[in-house]
Amino acid sequence: MASSPLLLASVLKPVDDTRMFEKFGRTLASRPDLEVHIAGRRAPHPRNAPSNLHTHELLDGSRLSWRRLAAQWRYWKLLRTLQPALVVVHAPELLPLTLLWQRFGRRRRFLYDVRENYALNILTQQVYPHLVRQVLAKLVRWAETKAARQAYKVILAERSYAEELPFALPERTMILENKYQPQPHEAAPQPKQRLPAPHEPLHLLYSGTISELNGVLEALEFTRQLRTLWPGAHLTIVGFCQQPALLTLLQAAIANAPGVVTLIGGDQLVPHADIISAIRRAHVGLLPYRPHQSTWRCLPTKLFEYVAHGLPVIIPDNSLWINYLQNDSIAVVCRDFTSMEAVQDVATALSKTRFYPHGIPANVLWQSEATKLWAIVDSLQ
Structure with missing residues (x-):
C-alpha cells in the first residue's frame, strides 16, 4: 500500500470537505509513508494540511454547470496518472468511471462512501423537475447497485442506510458516522454549562448548508421571538446556500432586522475552520430541521460538532436525536421553532439548565470511526 497513493474523490464537495478531508484524509495521512490525494470542488488548500496530503481541483463552478462534465475527464486523468492503490469514491457520479478504471487493470480496489440516500433525496427534495428526478434516481440507484458488487467495501455515513439501501449487504458494509474530528493541536473545549442571563447577550448559531429543509427560516423566526424574552439574542448563520431565491429572501430578512443576524458565506463556500x-464563539447551536424523510433518520454532522465543543443545542422533537444524546442536559427540545409558546418553554429551560454536568460525551468523536477505517485499509495489505 505504501508504494502507491490513495485517492479520495468527489465532485461537488470541496477539497477541504469535513468528511473527505478532515476525517478520511487526515486519518489516512497520519501515516507518513502513505501519499493521500483528495480531489473535489475548488477550495483553498487547507491550512495545516500534512505534507503527504495533496489536493486536486475537479470542479470550478456550480452544481448545474456544464463544467461537471469536465470534472469527469479530470477524474479520469487523475486515475491514469496516480495509479492509486485504493480509491475512496465520495460521490455516485464518479462510480461509472471508477468501475471502468477497475475493469481495465489488476488489483484496482475502491471503497464507496455513501454519504446520503441519493436516490431518495433526488425523488423527494424537488431540486429537479419531476421527470428528471425519476430518471436521475433510477440511474443513481443502478450505478450504486453495480458498484456495491465490485467495491471492496461500502461505507455508510448513517446507520439508517443499512435498512434503507437494498444494495447495502451486511457482510459488505461498514458504518462510519460523521463524528467530529478535532483539528491538529486543538485544545479540549470546555462545555458551556451555564448560559448568560436573559438580560445579557446570547449568541445563537446556525451552521452548514443553508436551506429551507434544514430550517434556516425557522432559525430566523425563533430568534425574532426569543428576542422578546432575551433582548440580547443574536443569530449567526454561517454556511453556503445553493438556492439563489432563498438567499435573496434571507438577505432581505436580515436587512429588515439590523443588528439581529449575521450572515457568513451565503453565496460563497465557507472553510470548515471558520465554521469551527x-x-x-457561540452559546447555543440551533438545529431547526423540518421533518422530512430524507433527513429525519439521520444524525447531522453539525450535531456532532456542536456537542463535541460542549455547545448546548436546541433540537426538534426527533426521537432518534433525543435517544442518541441520552441526556436532557445537552439538548433542549423545541416542539415548534415558530411558536411563541414553545419558544417561551425553551427560554425557560436555557436559563435554568446546567448543561453537560458529566462533561462532553466521547461517542461524538471521530476516533472510534478512524479505528474502523484503518481496519478496512489494513485488510487490503
Whole structure:
C-alpha cells in the first residue's frame, strides 16, 4: 500500500470537505509513508494540511454547470496518472468511471462512501423537475447497485442506510458516522454549562448548508421571538446556500432586522475552520430541521460538532436525536421553532439548565470511526 497513493474523490464537495478531508484524509495521512490525494470542488488548500496530503481541483463552478462534465475527464486523468492503490469514491457520479478504471487493470480496489440516500433525496427534495428526478434516481440507484458488487467495501455515513439501501449487504458494509474530528493541536473545549442571563447577550448559531429543509427560516423566526424574552439574542448563520431565491429572501430578512443576524458565506463556500471558530464563539447551536424523510433518520454532522465543543443545542422533537444524546442536559427540545409558546418553554429551560454536568460525551468523536477505517485499509495489505 505504501508504494502507491490513495485517492479520495468527489465532485461537488470541496477539497477541504469535513468528511473527505478532515476525517478520511487526515486519518489516512497520519501515516507518513502513505501519499493521500483528495480531489473535489475548488477550495483553498487547507491550512495545516500534512505534507503527504495533496489536493486536486475537479470542479470550478456550480452544481448545474456544464463544467461537471469536465470534472469527469479530470477524474479520469487523475486515475491514469496516480495509479492509486485504493480509491475512496465520495460521490455516485464518479462510480461509472471508477468501475471502468477497475475493469481495465489488476488489483484496482475502491471503497464507496455513501454519504446520503441519493436516490431518495433526488425523488423527494424537488431540486429537479419531476421527470428528471425519476430518471436521475433510477440511474443513481443502478450505478450504486453495480458498484456495491465490485467495491471492496461500502461505507455508510448513517446507520439508517443499512435498512434503507437494498444494495447495502451486511457482510459488505461498514458504518462510519460523521463524528467530529478535532483539528491538529486543538485544545479540549470546555462545555458551556451555564448560559448568560436573559438580560445579557446570547449568541445563537446556525451552521452548514443553508436551506429551507434544514430550517434556516425557522432559525430566523425563533430568534425574532426569543428576542422578546432575551433582548440580547443574536443569530449567526454561517454556511453556503445553493438556492439563489432563498438567499435573496434571507438577505432581505436580515436587512429588515439590523443588528439581529449575521450572515457568513451565503453565496460563497465557507472553510470548515471558520465554521469551527463560529461554534467556539457561540452559546447555543440551533438545529431547526423540518421533518422530512430524507433527513429525519439521520444524525447531522453539525450535531456532532456542536456537542463535541460542549455547545448546548436546541433540537426538534426527533426521537432518534433525543435517544442518541441520552441526556436532557445537552439538548433542549423545541416542539415548534415558530411558536411563541414553545419558544417561551425553551427560554425557560436555557436559563435554568446546567448543561453537560458529566462533561462532553466521547461517542461524538471521530476516533472510534478512524479505528474502523484503518481496519478496512489494513485488510487490503
